[in-house]
Amino acid sequence: MVARRRKLAPVTSLKYALVLLLSLAIIGCAGNDETPEIAADTGEQQIYDQAQRYLRASNWDLAVRGLQTLESRYPFGRYAEQAQLEIIYAHYQGFEHEAAVEAADRFIRLHPQHPNVDYAYYMKGLAAYSSNDDLLARFLPTDEAERDMTSAKEAFAEFAQLVSRYPDSPYSADAKARMVHLRNLLARHEIIVANYYFRRGAYLAAANRGRYVVENFQRTPAVADGLAVMAQGYILMGMDDLARDTIEVLAMNYPEHPNIDDQGEFKSVYTLDGLQRNWINKATFGLFFPPTPPQFDSRDG
The missing domain is CATH 1.25.40.10 (Tetratricopeptide repeat domain)
Known part of the structure; x- marks a missing residue:
């Protein structure tokens, strides 16, 4: 005797459909994030140009991987220091704020006298400033003063260090404005x-x-x-x-x-x-x- 196949309830069917769609979306995202293989004989200029294309396309993950490959293969090349700075930026834009802070710390430690070290200090403060933003905060109105203030205090300290060390930096004006906001936030x-x-x-x-x-x-x-x-x-x-x-x-x-x-x-x-x-x-x-x-x-x- 053949067992009669039961019909799925509408809610159950919808649940399975949603699970299937979510799975396909995850698979699709994973496919898009695959890192193209960079041949061992690829030149420094080619790797850098490819990383720049990823940056312009806002593909932050691939940009980071490309820039890291460039730095590891050509640590003393003409783009090595620029790659380290752009890794900070790509991490920040990709909402990887802790990684951005770590990358900025690394640059400051390796190149304390670099002419663009003020940018690393600025991005470090900016990453700390934004690290308390979660997904809901970006889409739903929330009172910023009700959140944990640890990141705000860290950001204030980083911006203060930038303004103190590099008062003539092109980033100092924005850092000062953010410090005013952070001070008001901490008081509130x-x-x-x-x-x-x-x-x-x-x-x-x-x-x-x-x-x-x-x-x-x-x-x-x-x-x-x-x-x-x-x-x-x-x-x-x-x-x-x-x-x-x-x-x-x-x-x-x-x-x-x-x-x-x-x-x-x-x-x-x-x-x-x-x-x-x-x-x-x-x-x-x-x-x-x-x-x-x-x-x-x-x-x-």
């Missing part, structure tokens, strides 16, 4: 952490974060929020004198801050006059719509 991150501490009830830790911004990130937009964080933390800890002094500084320097009213007084869920509850919360004896932890972010939008 501290405010986000302070807001987290408020939600956890860690008022001293929150106040310390605000003070850190005020003391270490002067002339950044986050300073005003840093003062507001300090004032709120002092209020919640019962340090009214410190709170009044901080509010006075905030009102004097940032009168338009959303936590300062027209009379220069502090506006928040918790003020020097105590907890500010809405009428529903009062009428229900605190059962409904309890006050939310204070949060500070005066950025537009």
Whole structure:
């Protein structure tokens, strides 16, 4: 007796179809990434020209392989140092940021007096600057200040080294602009952490974060929020004198801050006059719509 063949459910069929398409795509990509064999007798100029064609075609993987072949076969040739610089660029464009940093470090170590070593420093900072960008971040709007700041700190240090060592470099102006952005980002991150501490009830830790911004990130937009964080933390800890002094500084320097009213007084869920509850919360004896932890972010939008 021949067994009757069962029909696949539509969902199962779709799943198998998707798996098949994905497999074909992977096979296709793998086929495209195969490295053409470079004959042993291929000349230096030919290898370099081929690598340049890969660069112009944005085929970063093949460009890296070609440039590495060039360097290994002709380590003292006329294109060896240029190949090392272009390997940094190809890694960076291919989103291989750690490899770009390593390649830049290698170039700086081998050629500390090279006329283009400033480019290696710049690309090292740029790679660190971009290393925290993931696939979702490139397509979905995310708050950059909420991410881990390790890469931002590394990038700031690299750009600072470039500006300090090579102030006349053509890359210094862009490095300075990126340093301003990174400094603002690091300061904003501290405010986000302070807001987290408020939600956890860690008022001293929150106040310390605000003070850190005020003391270490002067002339950044986050300073005003840093003062507001300090004032709120002092209020919640019962340090009214410190709170009044901080509010006075905030009102004097940032009168338009959303936590300062027209009379220069502090506006928040918790003020020097105590907890500010809405009428529903009062009428229900605190059962409904309890006050939310204070949060500070005066950025537009």
